[in-house]
Amino acid sequence: MTQPGRPLFRRSPQGGWSPVQLSPVILTVVIAALAYNTPRRMAFSRLLPAAPALAAAMWPVLPTVLLGTVCLFLMIGLSIVFPGLGTWWTAGGIVAVTVAAAYGSHVRLQRERTLFQVRLVADAAQTVVLGAMPRLFGSVEIDSLYLAAAAEARIGGDFYEAADTPFGVRLLIGDVRGKGLPAVGAAAAVVNSFREAAHDEPDLGGVARRLEASSNRYSAAFPPEDLVERFTTALLVEIPHETGRLKVLNCGHPPPLLRGRGELRTLQPSDPSPLLNLAELIGGQYTVDTFEIAHGDQLLLYTDGVTEARGHDGAFFPLADWMRRQTAVHPRELLDSLHHDLLGYSDGGLNDDIAALAVRVG
Numbered sequence: 303m304t305q306p307g308r309p310l311f312r313r314s315p316q317g318g319w320s321p322v323q324l325s326p327v328i329l330t331v332v333i334a335a336l337a338y339n340t341p342r343r344m345a346f347s348r349l350l351p352a353a354p355a356l357a358a359a360m361w362p363v364l365p366t367v368l369l370g371t372v373c374l375f376l377m378i379g380l381s382i383v384f385p386g387l388g389t390w391w392t393a394g395g396i397v398a399v400t401v402a403a404a405y406g407s408h409v410r411l412q413r414e415r416t417l418f419q420v421r422l423v424a425d426a427a428q429t430v431v432l433g434a435m436p437r438l439f440g441s442v443e444i445d446s447l448y449l450a451a452a453a454e455a456r457i458g459g460d461f462y463e464a465a466d467t468p469f470g471v472r473l474l475i476g477d478v479r480g481k482g483l484p485a486v487g488a489a490a491a492v493v494n495s496f497r498e499a500a501h502d503e504p505d506l507g508g509v510a511r512r513l514e515a516s517s518n519r520y521s522a523a524f525p526p527e528d529l530v531e532r533f534t535t536a537l538l539v540e541i542p543h544e545t546g547r548l549k550v551l552n553c554g555h556p557p558p559l560l561r562g563r564g565e566l567r568t569l570q571p572s573d574p575s576p577l578l579n580l581a582e583l584i585g586g587q588y589t590v591d592t593f594e595i596a597h598g599d600q601l602l603l604y605t606d607g608v609t610e611a612r613g614h615d616g617a618f619f620p621l622a623d624w625m626r627r628q629t630a631v632h633p634r635e636l637l638d639s640l641h642h643d644l645l646g647y648s649d650g651g652l653n654d655d656i657a658a659l660a661v662r663v664g
Contacts, residue, residue: 319470322360325356326356329352334380337380347380350376351603353373354396355402357407358404362407363407367404368402370400374393420551431434432463432493432657439464440471443632443633444471445472445633445659446657446659448462449607449639449656459489460473461477461489461492463616465501467500467613469540470541472506473539473545473603473659474493474541475536475537476578477535477605477655478604488517491519494518495513506540506551510536513578514579532576534577537553537556537557539558541663546596547594548594550592552574553575556604557571560603561628563599566622575587600636600660601659602636603660607652607653609655611647613647618649619647633660633661640658
Protein backbone atom coordinates (compact mmCIF):
# COMPACT_ATOMS: atom_id res chain seq x y z
CA MET A 303 0.00 0.00 0.00
CA THR A 304 1.24 3.49 -0.71
CA GLN A 305 1.07 6.58 1.42
CA PRO A 306 -1.43 9.26 0.36
CA GLY A 307 0.03 11.46 -2.30
CA ARG A 308 3.01 9.15 -2.76
CA PRO A 309 3.68 8.01 -6.36
CA LEU A 310 3.73 4.32 -7.17
CA PHE A 311 7.28 4.66 -8.44
CA ARG A 312 10.01 7.16 -7.80
CA ARG A 313 11.63 8.97 -10.67
CA SER A 314 15.37 9.03 -11.04
CA PRO A 315 17.21 12.36 -10.52
CA GLN A 316 17.24 12.80 -14.31
CA GLY A 317 13.43 12.74 -14.38
CA GLY A 318 12.80 9.26 -15.88
CA TRP A 319 12.47 5.78 -14.44
CA SER A 320 15.78 4.22 -13.47
CA PRO A 321 16.78 0.87 -15.04
CA VAL A 322 16.79 -0.76 -11.60
CA GLN A 323 13.20 0.29 -10.91
CA LEU A 324 12.11 -0.93 -14.35
CA SER A 325 14.01 -4.22 -14.06
CA PRO A 326 10.86 -6.31 -13.24
CA VAL A 327 9.20 -5.04 -16.45
CA ILE A 328 12.37 -5.64 -18.44
CA LEU A 329 12.63 -9.17 -17.01
CA THR A 330 9.01 -9.88 -17.95
CA VAL A 331 9.54 -8.71 -21.53
CA VAL A 332 12.77 -10.71 -21.90
CA ILE A 333 11.20 -13.92 -20.56
CA ALA A 334 8.12 -13.53 -22.78
CA ALA A 335 10.29 -12.85 -25.84
CA LEU A 336 12.47 -15.88 -25.17
CA ALA A 337 9.43 -18.09 -24.55
CA TYR A 338 7.88 -16.99 -27.85
CA ASN A 339 11.05 -17.23 -30.00
CA THR A 340 12.68 -20.40 -28.69
CA PRO A 341 11.68 -24.06 -29.02
CA ARG A 342 8.84 -25.13 -26.74
CA ARG A 343 11.02 -27.71 -24.97
CA MET A 344 13.18 -24.91 -23.47
CA ALA A 345 10.10 -23.65 -21.54
CA PHE A 346 11.35 -20.16 -20.71
CA SER A 347 7.77 -19.33 -19.70
CA ARG A 348 8.36 -21.15 -16.41
CA LEU A 349 10.57 -18.22 -15.35
CA LEU A 350 7.67 -15.74 -15.36
CA PRO A 351 7.05 -16.03 -11.55
CA ALA A 352 10.48 -14.42 -11.05
CA ALA A 353 9.17 -11.03 -12.28
CA PRO A 354 6.67 -10.32 -9.44
CA ALA A 355 9.17 -11.74 -6.95
CA LEU A 356 11.71 -9.15 -8.12
CA ALA A 357 9.09 -6.38 -8.08
CA ALA A 358 8.36 -7.00 -4.39
CA ALA A 359 11.87 -5.81 -3.52
CA MET A 360 11.31 -2.29 -4.91
CA TRP A 361 7.65 -1.73 -5.82
CA PRO A 362 4.52 -1.10 -3.72
CA VAL A 363 1.84 -3.76 -3.40
CA LEU A 364 -0.53 -2.70 -6.20
CA PRO A 365 2.05 -2.52 -9.03
CA THR A 366 3.47 -5.87 -7.87
CA VAL A 367 0.02 -7.49 -8.12
CA LEU A 368 -0.58 -5.86 -11.50
CA LEU A 369 2.70 -7.22 -12.84
CA GLY A 370 1.82 -10.68 -11.55
CA THR A 371 -1.54 -10.41 -13.35
CA VAL A 372 0.22 -9.42 -16.57
CA CYS A 373 2.53 -12.42 -16.22
CA LEU A 374 -0.49 -14.68 -15.71
CA PHE A 375 -2.18 -13.42 -18.90
CA LEU A 376 1.10 -13.73 -20.79
CA MET A 377 1.30 -17.36 -19.71
CA ILE A 378 -2.26 -18.01 -20.87
CA GLY A 379 -1.49 -16.32 -24.19
CA LEU A 380 1.66 -18.40 -24.68
CA SER A 381 -0.28 -21.59 -23.94
CA ILE A 382 -2.71 -20.72 -26.76
CA VAL A 383 0.18 -20.27 -29.20
CA PHE A 384 2.15 -23.25 -27.87
CA PRO A 385 -0.15 -25.93 -26.40
CA GLY A 386 1.36 -28.32 -23.89
CA LEU A 387 3.54 -25.83 -21.97
CA GLY A 388 2.26 -27.00 -18.59
CA THR A 389 0.17 -23.87 -18.33
CA TRP A 390 -1.69 -24.65 -15.17
CA TRP A 391 1.43 -25.55 -13.20
CA THR A 392 3.17 -22.35 -14.25
CA ALA A 393 0.02 -20.25 -13.78
CA GLY A 394 -0.36 -21.65 -10.26
CA GLY A 395 3.25 -20.73 -9.57
CA ILE A 396 2.67 -17.17 -10.82
CA VAL A 397 -0.39 -16.77 -8.57
CA ALA A 398 1.40 -18.18 -5.53
CA VAL A 399 4.52 -16.05 -6.05
CA THR A 400 2.43 -12.92 -6.68
CA VAL A 401 0.51 -13.38 -3.42
CA ALA A 402 3.77 -13.92 -1.51
CA ALA A 403 5.39 -10.97 -3.29
CA ALA A 404 2.49 -8.68 -2.42
CA TYR A 405 2.77 -9.63 1.24
CA GLY A 406 6.54 -9.15 1.14
CA SER A 407 6.11 -5.72 -0.43
CA HIS A 408 3.62 -4.76 2.28
CA VAL A 409 6.04 -5.81 5.05
CA ARG A 410 8.93 -3.97 3.37
CA LEU A 411 6.90 -0.76 3.12
CA GLN A 412 5.94 -0.98 6.80
CA ARG A 413 9.59 -1.31 7.76
CA GLU A 414 10.52 1.60 5.50
CA ARG A 415 7.91 3.75 7.23
CA THR A 416 9.29 2.74 10.62
CA LEU A 417 12.83 3.60 9.52
CA PHE A 418 11.57 6.93 8.20
CA GLN A 419 10.04 7.76 11.57
CA VAL A 420 13.26 6.76 13.35
CA ARG A 421 15.20 9.06 11.04
CA LEU A 422 12.83 11.92 11.82
CA VAL A 423 13.56 11.41 15.52
CA ALA A 424 17.30 11.26 14.78
CA ASP A 425 17.06 14.50 12.81
CA ALA A 426 15.26 16.15 15.72
CA ALA A 427 17.95 14.89 18.12
CA GLN A 428 20.65 16.20 15.80
CA THR A 429 19.00 19.62 15.78
CA VAL A 430 19.09 19.66 19.59
CA VAL A 431 22.65 18.36 20.00
CA LEU A 432 24.43 19.91 17.01
CA GLY A 433 24.08 23.64 16.66
CA ALA A 434 23.09 25.12 13.32
CA MET A 435 25.97 26.25 11.14
CA PRO A 436 27.46 28.31 9.54
CA ARG A 437 27.84 31.21 11.93
CA LEU A 438 29.54 34.57 11.71
CA PHE A 439 30.54 36.24 14.97
CA GLY A 440 32.09 39.55 14.06
CA SER A 441 35.22 38.69 12.11
CA VAL A 442 35.13 35.00 13.10
CA GLU A 443 33.56 32.70 10.48
CA ILE A 444 32.63 29.15 11.55
CA ASP A 445 31.25 26.15 9.67
CA SER A 446 30.78 22.48 10.49
CA LEU A 447 30.93 18.97 9.05
CA TYR A 448 29.24 15.84 10.38
CA LEU A 449 29.49 12.41 8.76
CA ALA A 450 27.94 9.24 10.17
CA ALA A 451 29.97 6.07 9.69
CA ALA A 452 26.78 4.08 8.88
CA ALA A 453 24.66 5.22 5.97
CA GLU A 454 21.48 4.66 8.03
CA ALA A 455 22.70 6.76 10.92
CA ARG A 456 22.13 10.47 11.33
CA ILE A 457 23.80 11.17 14.66
CA GLY A 458 26.15 9.53 17.13
CA GLY A 459 28.40 10.50 20.01
CA ASP A 460 30.38 13.24 18.22
CA PHE A 461 29.29 16.79 19.00
CA TYR A 462 30.23 20.44 18.55
CA GLU A 463 28.95 23.90 19.42
CA ALA A 464 29.93 27.56 19.09
CA ALA A 465 28.86 30.57 21.15
CA ASP A 466 29.52 34.30 21.04
CA THR A 467 30.09 35.30 24.67
CA PRO A 468 31.32 38.36 26.60
CA PHE A 469 34.70 36.60 26.85
CA GLY A 470 35.05 35.95 23.12
CA VAL A 471 33.91 33.31 20.65
CA ARG A 472 33.97 29.95 22.40
CA LEU A 473 34.02 26.60 20.63
CA LEU A 474 33.40 23.07 21.81
CA ILE A 475 34.03 19.79 20.04
CA GLY A 476 34.06 16.32 21.56
CA ASP A 477 33.43 12.63 21.27
CA VAL A 478 31.50 10.35 23.62
CA ARG A 479 32.81 6.83 23.88
CA GLY A 480 30.19 4.38 22.69
CA LYS A 481 27.25 4.36 20.32
CA GLY A 482 23.48 4.50 20.37
CA LEU A 483 21.09 6.49 22.53
CA PRO A 484 23.34 6.55 25.64
CA ALA A 485 26.08 8.26 23.60
CA VAL A 486 23.59 10.74 22.15
CA GLY A 487 22.24 11.48 25.63
CA ALA A 488 25.75 12.07 27.00
CA ALA A 489 26.56 14.36 24.07
CA ALA A 490 23.35 16.34 24.63
CA ALA A 491 24.15 16.75 28.35
CA VAL A 492 27.61 18.16 27.57
CA VAL A 493 26.44 20.46 24.76
CA ASN A 494 23.53 21.87 26.76
CA SER A 495 25.83 22.52 29.70
CA PHE A 496 28.30 24.33 27.42
CA ARG A 497 25.55 26.57 26.03
CA GLU A 498 24.98 27.91 29.52
CA ALA A 499 28.48 27.78 30.99
CA ALA A 500 30.13 29.47 28.01
CA HIS A 501 28.26 32.69 28.83
CA ASP A 502 28.70 32.49 32.61
CA GLU A 503 32.22 31.25 33.33
CA PRO A 504 35.05 33.79 32.90
CA ASP A 505 37.70 31.12 32.16
CA LEU A 506 37.74 27.86 30.23
CA GLY A 507 38.62 25.87 33.36
CA GLY A 508 35.29 26.87 34.86
CA VAL A 509 33.50 25.82 31.68
CA ALA A 510 35.24 22.43 31.79
CA ARG A 511 34.18 21.90 35.41
CA ARG A 512 30.57 22.62 34.47
CA LEU A 513 30.80 20.10 31.62
CA GLU A 514 32.32 17.55 34.00
CA ALA A 515 29.47 18.04 36.48
CA SER A 516 26.80 17.63 33.79
CA SER A 517 28.49 14.52 32.43
CA ASN A 518 28.67 13.03 35.94
CA ARG A 519 24.98 13.71 36.57
CA TYR A 520 24.03 12.01 33.34
CA SER A 521 26.31 9.02 34.04
CA ALA A 522 24.79 8.56 37.50
CA ALA A 523 21.89 6.75 35.83
CA PHE A 524 24.20 3.91 34.79
CA PRO A 525 25.76 1.12 36.89
CA PRO A 526 28.96 2.20 38.71
CA GLU A 527 31.02 -0.56 37.06
CA ASP A 528 30.31 1.01 33.66
CA LEU A 529 31.60 4.48 34.55
CA VAL A 530 35.20 3.77 33.52
CA GLU A 531 33.88 2.84 30.08
CA ARG A 532 31.76 6.01 29.86
CA PHE A 533 34.02 8.96 29.22
CA THR A 534 34.05 11.91 26.85
CA THR A 535 36.90 13.71 25.15
CA ALA A 536 36.40 17.45 24.73
CA LEU A 537 38.23 20.45 23.34
CA LEU A 538 37.42 24.01 24.40
CA VAL A 539 38.68 27.01 22.41
CA GLU A 540 38.32 30.71 23.14
CA ILE A 541 38.97 33.35 20.46
CA PRO A 542 38.94 36.86 21.96
CA HIS A 543 37.02 39.54 20.10
CA GLU A 544 40.32 41.36 19.66
CA THR A 545 42.38 38.72 17.88
CA GLY A 546 45.87 38.03 19.07
CA ARG A 547 45.74 35.27 21.68
CA LEU A 548 43.94 31.95 21.31
CA LYS A 549 43.11 29.90 24.42
CA VAL A 550 42.77 26.11 24.29
CA LEU A 551 41.78 23.58 26.96
CA ASN A 552 42.19 19.98 25.86
CA CYS A 553 40.47 17.14 27.73
CA GLY A 554 42.04 14.18 25.96
CA HIS A 555 40.89 15.26 22.49
CA PRO A 556 42.89 15.33 19.22
CA PRO A 557 44.73 18.68 19.10
CA PRO A 558 43.46 21.33 16.67
CA LEU A 559 45.41 22.52 13.65
CA LEU A 560 46.17 26.22 13.11
CA ARG A 561 47.31 27.39 9.69
CA GLY A 562 48.55 30.89 9.09
CA ARG A 563 51.51 32.99 8.01
CA GLY A 564 52.77 30.19 5.79
CA GLU A 565 52.99 27.50 8.47
CA LEU A 566 50.86 24.81 10.09
CA ARG A 567 50.91 24.34 13.84
CA THR A 568 49.49 21.49 15.89
CA LEU A 569 48.23 23.02 19.14
CA GLN A 570 49.38 20.34 21.57
CA PRO A 571 48.50 20.83 25.25
CA SER A 572 51.38 21.54 27.61
CA ASP A 573 49.67 19.38 30.24
CA PRO A 574 46.63 17.27 29.28
CA SER A 575 43.45 17.90 31.23
CA PRO A 576 41.28 14.97 32.43
CA LEU A 577 38.66 13.50 30.18
CA LEU A 578 35.10 14.33 31.14
CA ASN A 579 33.66 11.86 33.63
CA LEU A 580 37.15 10.82 34.81
CA ALA A 581 38.23 13.86 36.84
CA GLU A 582 37.42 12.14 40.13
CA LEU A 583 39.64 9.20 39.17
CA ILE A 584 42.67 10.98 37.69
CA GLY A 585 42.36 14.48 39.18
CA GLY A 586 40.55 17.64 38.19
CA GLN A 587 43.44 19.94 37.24
CA TYR A 588 42.64 21.82 34.02
CA THR A 589 45.34 23.47 31.92
CA VAL A 590 44.65 26.35 29.53
CA ASP A 591 47.26 26.97 26.83
CA THR A 592 47.64 30.22 24.92
CA PHE A 593 48.68 30.53 21.27
CA GLU A 594 49.12 33.45 18.92
CA ILE A 595 46.50 33.94 16.21
CA ALA A 596 46.23 36.61 13.52
CA HIS A 597 43.81 37.86 10.87
CA GLY A 598 43.38 35.33 8.08
CA ASP A 599 44.43 32.31 10.17
CA GLN A 600 42.42 29.10 9.83
CA LEU A 601 41.66 26.72 12.67
CA LEU A 602 40.47 23.13 12.25
CA LEU A 603 38.88 21.22 15.13
CA TYR A 604 38.02 17.56 14.52
CA THR A 605 37.20 14.24 16.16
CA ASP A 606 39.36 11.13 15.93
CA GLY A 607 37.20 9.72 13.15
CA VAL A 608 39.07 12.04 10.79
CA THR A 609 42.59 10.93 11.66
CA GLU A 610 41.57 7.27 12.02
CA ALA A 611 40.02 6.97 8.56
CA ARG A 612 41.99 4.23 6.78
CA GLY A 613 43.01 3.93 3.16
CA HIS A 614 43.35 0.79 1.01
CA ASP A 615 46.80 0.09 2.52
CA GLY A 616 45.53 0.45 6.09
CA ALA A 617 47.31 3.78 6.65
CA PHE A 618 45.56 6.56 8.54
CA PHE A 619 44.40 9.71 6.81
CA PRO A 620 47.36 12.19 6.82
CA LEU A 621 45.41 15.19 8.11
CA ALA A 622 48.38 17.48 8.78
CA ASP A 623 49.84 16.94 5.29
CA TRP A 624 46.38 17.40 3.79
CA MET A 625 45.90 20.67 5.67
CA ARG A 626 49.22 22.05 4.39
CA ARG A 627 48.12 21.54 0.79
CA GLN A 628 44.78 23.32 1.10
CA THR A 629 44.16 26.61 -0.61
CA ALA A 630 40.52 27.09 0.44
CA VAL A 631 39.83 30.43 2.10
CA HIS A 632 36.37 29.99 3.60
CA PRO A 633 35.50 27.31 6.20
CA ARG A 634 32.76 25.79 4.00
CA GLU A 635 35.19 25.27 1.14
CA LEU A 636 37.74 23.71 3.47
CA LEU A 637 35.21 21.28 4.95
CA ASP A 638 33.78 20.36 1.54
CA SER A 639 37.29 19.47 0.43
CA LEU A 640 37.84 17.44 3.63
CA HIS A 641 34.54 15.61 3.08
CA HIS A 642 35.43 14.75 -0.51
CA ASP A 643 38.98 13.64 0.26
CA LEU A 644 38.01 11.56 3.30
CA LEU A 645 35.43 9.59 1.33
CA GLY A 646 37.88 9.16 -1.53
CA TYR A 647 40.71 8.06 0.78
CA SER A 648 38.57 5.51 2.61
CA ASP A 649 36.57 4.54 -0.50
CA GLY A 650 33.42 5.58 1.37
CA GLY A 651 34.07 3.06 4.16
CA LEU A 652 34.31 5.27 7.25
CA ASN A 653 35.04 3.36 10.45
CA ASP A 654 33.79 6.02 12.85
CA ASP A 655 31.58 9.08 12.97
CA ILE A 656 33.29 12.31 11.95
CA ALA A 657 32.75 15.85 13.19
CA ALA A 658 34.79 18.93 12.36
CA LEU A 659 34.68 22.69 12.86
CA ALA A 660 36.53 25.04 10.54
CA VAL A 661 37.21 28.58 11.74
CA ARG A 662 38.60 31.58 9.92
CA VAL A 663 39.57 34.77 11.68
CA GLY A 664 38.81 37.62 9.26
